[in-house]
Amino acid sequence: MIWRSVVGKLWLTIILLVAFVLSILTILLLQFFEDFHVEKEAEQMERLANKVASVIERYDDRDQALDTAWEITDFYPTRVMIIKDEEVNEGRWYSPNAHGLPRISLDVIKGDSVLNKVFTDGETVVKQGNFETATEAAFSNELLVVGVPMQIDGEDHGAVFLYQSLDVIAKTTGQARNLIYIAAGIAIVLTTIFAFFLSTRITAPLLKMREAATQVAKGKFDTKVPMVTHDEIGELSIAFNRMGRQLNNYVTALNQEKEQLSSILSSMADGVITFDKTGAILSTNPPAERFLKAWYYEQGMDEQPGTDIPEDINELFRLVVMLEREQLTEVELQGRSWVVVMTPLYNQSSIRGAVAVFRDMTEExxxxxxxxxxxxxxxxxxxxxxxxxxxxxxxxxxxxxxxxxxxxxxxxxxxxxxxxxxxxxxxxxxxxxxxAGHNELHYSNVHLQDFGQRIVRKFSGLARDREVELKFHLSNSDRMLMIDPDRIEQVLTNLLDNAVRHTPNDGEVSLLITSLEKGVQFNVKDTGSGIPEDDLPFVFERFYKADKARTRGRSGTGLGLAIARNIVESHRGQISVHSKNGEGTVFSFFIPDQPDK
The missing domain is CATH 1.10.287.130 (Signal transduction histidine kinase, dimerisation/phosphotransfer (DHp) domain)
Structure with missing residues (x-):
């Protein structure tokens, strides 16, 4: 709507201002013209009255003097009243051409304090007002009366009075008023056109600036406003374009900082969670998400980031907000140990949230x-x-x-x-x-048939003494393998010794070597007592012994399997164990084919 736009407001303001000024000016001009006409008419009537008085005083022939006076006043819309002597009833003459004006009696004139001064003081007087007339007139009773003293036959008791209706003056003033109204109307029309033209010229750049601001609000910071003028609006366009460039630079810098911060958070090994002042999650990185997923899984909940966090973290957040300093706690979750350090985030002087760093201390x-x-x-x-x-x-x-x-x-x-x-x-x-990675291997191409038989023969005596059957099987008798024979023999020796010692009488221990496409699989299988399920994850740890009932004198050092694992891994292989109580144990390790050494 037009009154809600800058064009409408500016146009309406100019119109109201001009209309107000023209109204005041019209009132003043009308008053001025009215007063001016009355004053001019009074002066003219005074000159006319003096001329009539002069004619009456000069001519001895009374009739000739009156005819001359009537001729002089006939052209003016006034009526003349000549009084020879105020004290006598004779010697009063009225102009024959009354111009529609009635007669004013001498008593009315003498009863007026102003008009009576003509007789008492011999002054020329002018007065306008309502006067009582003898008959009905075509005009109103509001008259302009001018009186001048006159001497007839050497006497100072005479006077000449001219009066006319103010309606005649009002007609003349009305014409001037109409001209003023016409001029004011033309001025308002011209002002309207000029105001509309000026407002559109002023607001056109502002409309373009509004469109550009809308585009900037949508993220198009490269939008420019054309500079069509060199005034303040043109300078505003330059400032707007400069602001757009600066905003574009700032947004680009912020996006770069955001991407850099996101990359830093994503690449961090520690988990990071930021909270707002209500404790709701604002952002997380992958390690922190893994922590939350583990907690959701433990609580049996669906993944709902930002809704629930562990109570320990909630309590830590409340302490951070209340004490306004860094707090630390430790959380046990899914068998892993997490150390949480939470620090308050400030918005100038108040706390706007907190950031928590989660470090997985399980391995340490x-x-x-x-x-x-x-x-x-x-x-x-x-x-x-x-x-x-x-x-x-x-x-x-x-x-x-x-x-x-x-x-x-x-x-x-x-x-x-x-x-x-x-x-x-x-x-x-x-x-x-x-x-420490200082295990130097001496590779050689080994014939696995001879290699396996030699190791089995080494334990034949021990197996015979313990009444254990010892077996050997190779899937491909021609298979060759690039290994460090001493080290692999050390591994097999350790595994076979453990198998023979843990297998009861009439038991069986087997060394099975299977040739595969990309390497060789070694299996040491026994029918002994087996390894308890709880001990299986730890059998390759240093000094770990599953059989705690055996005396220390007959047991080993507890380092054999740890050394075996390192030897296999140094050959880029893997070692594993499978066992059941009372059914036996199988140690397996895979050695891949090595490139030519």
Missing amino acids: RRLDKLRKDFIANVSHELRTPIAMLQGYSEAIVDDIASSDEEKKEVAQIIYDESLRMGRLVNELLDLARME
């Missing part, structure tokens, strides 16, 4: 536990042989072993324990080198 805790267990196991493994060495050495020193046979037995024990300590140290050194 596991490694720390392994380190502690390693130290404890090494200490424990070394304490027994050292104590035995110390005890039997003291027996020799104190001559407790008196006979040569006893001394030889004690010396044999000391020797066995020293060998055991040596094996433990060597295995620890080997394992440390392997885990």
